[in-house]
Amino acid sequence: MNTIFIDQKEILKRYKYIDKQTHKGIQGHALLIGGSYGKIGSVCLSSKAALKTGCGLVTAFVPKCGYEIVQISIPEVMVLTDVQEKFISNITFEIVPQAIGIGPGIGQERYTQKALHDFLKINTAPLVMDADALNILSLNKSWLSLLAPKTIITPHPKELERLIGTWKSEEEKFEKTKLFSKQYNLIVVMKGAPTHTIDGETIYENSTGNAALATAGSGDVLTGMITSLLAQSYEPVNAAILGVYLHGLTADIALPETGYQSFIASNVIENIGKAYLTLQNAQK
Numbered sequence: 001m002n003t004i005f006i007d008q009k010e011i012l013k014r015y016k017y018i019d020k021q022t023h024k025g026i027q028g029h030a031l032l033i034g035g036s037y038g039k040i041g042s043v044c045l046s047s048k049a050a051l052k053t054g055c056g057l058v059t060a061f062v063p064k065c066g067y068e069i070v071q072i073s074i075p076e077v078m079v080l081t082d083v084q085e086k087f088i089s090n091i092t093f094e095i096v097p098q099a100i101g102i103g104p105g106i107g108q109e110r111y112t113q114k115a116l117h118d119f120l121k122i123n124t125a126p127l128v129m130d131a132d133a134l135n136i137l138s139l140n141k142s143w144l145s146l147l148a149p150k151t152i153i154t155p156h157p158k159e160l161e162r163l164i165g166t167w168k169s170e171e172e173k174f175e176k177t178k179l180f181s182k183q184y185n186l187i188v189v190m191k192g193a194p195t196h197t198i199d200g201e202t203i204y205e206n207s208t209g210n211a212a213l214a215t216a217g218s219g220d221v222l223t224g225m226i227t228s229l230l231a232q233s234y235e236p237v238n239a240a241i242l243g244v245y246l247h248g249l250t251a252d253i254a255l256p257e258t259g260y261q262s263f264i265a266s267n268v269i270e271n272i273g274k275a276y277l278t279l280q281n282a283q284k
């Protein structure tokens, strides 16, 4: 098995330093599409995480009921709304994002399923798919062929099972996921403890993170972080590997202060800066 252990040394080979002359117009624009009535928080977490991971601009596309929630909770994020009040039914926008993340809190309404299908047929931006976007794909497996090469999917174990079916051993899980990755030319971020990112035959095993991450919304945050890195022109596999590494590192940094129990998804976002600084300081 071709497994690469992702420690700081491997990350430094992939991490790109900020150009002193950069500006928000070239730092990348990320679009996060998600949320439904009662789950607007998920897309707030993804959007804020995207900004804190360094892209220049972030837009959230949410159902109408999410408009004020996103505007008030994260003033730096721009907001586009669907025509429907409580769920997404028609994904249209005039901006040109460099990357899109879709799925957190989006639900599985029939109209949302159709909106996802229509979106996948025309989307050309680098894409991260998570949560209910993956559950909708599991209900409509023929749509997997619409995904562009190197689309990143970020399933937790239950979402993975819905996509690839059950497994009887860890070995079988990896074999089935590798086959799935090759069949559809996808990058699969197999979330877990630890997380493995699978790109065809290659498995990248992450070295950071701990059980503090077992908390609501920590996956939504990861989606925003990876989308942000994609928008900053990281190759998809590197965006996935670096996003997973920084995400886990925030929990390792915060653990002495929060303990396992009181760490929440917002603490991931708060510690992204410190996680980046470990990489910058390692170069000095």
Ligand SMILES: NC(=O)C1=CN([C@@H]2O[C@H](COP(=O)(O)OP(=O)(O)OC[C@H]3O[C@@H](n4cnc5c(N)ncnc54)[C@H](O)[C@@H]3O)[C@@H](O)[C@H]2O)[C@@H](O)CC1
Pocket: 038, 039, 040, 041, 042, 043, 103, 104, 105, 106, 107, 131, 132, 156, 157, 158, 159, 191, 192, 216, 217, 218, 219, 220
């Ligand atoms: N504040 C918010 O608005 C939040 C919204 N969320 C959204 O809620 C929707 C439902 O997401 P869920 O993931 O809760 O629902 P799912 O039904 O997909 O997953 C929940 C079930 O999956 C299994 N599972 C999850 N992680 C596992 C693991 N590591 N090992 C083994 N089994 C595991 C468990 O059996 C669990 O009951 C998504 O759209 C998600 O984005 C959640 O992210 C929570 C926070």
Ligand SMILES: Nc1ncnc2c1ncn2[C@@H]1O[C@H](COP(=O)(O)OP(=O)(O)O)[C@@H](O)[C@H]1O
Pocket: 131, 156, 191, 192, 193, 194, 195, 209, 210, 211, 212, 213, 214, 215, 216, 217, 218, 219, 220, 221, 222
């Ligand atoms: N025990 C654990 N150790 C390390 N990482 C964990 C652990 N439990 C969960 N995680 C990480 O937390 C995140 C949970 O994602 P997910 O289940 O999608 O959460 P949500 O949907 O609530 O946002 C994943 O990145 C996963 O790898």
Ligand SMILES: [Mg+2]
Pocket: 130, 131, 156, 219, 220
């Ligand atoms: Mg999730």
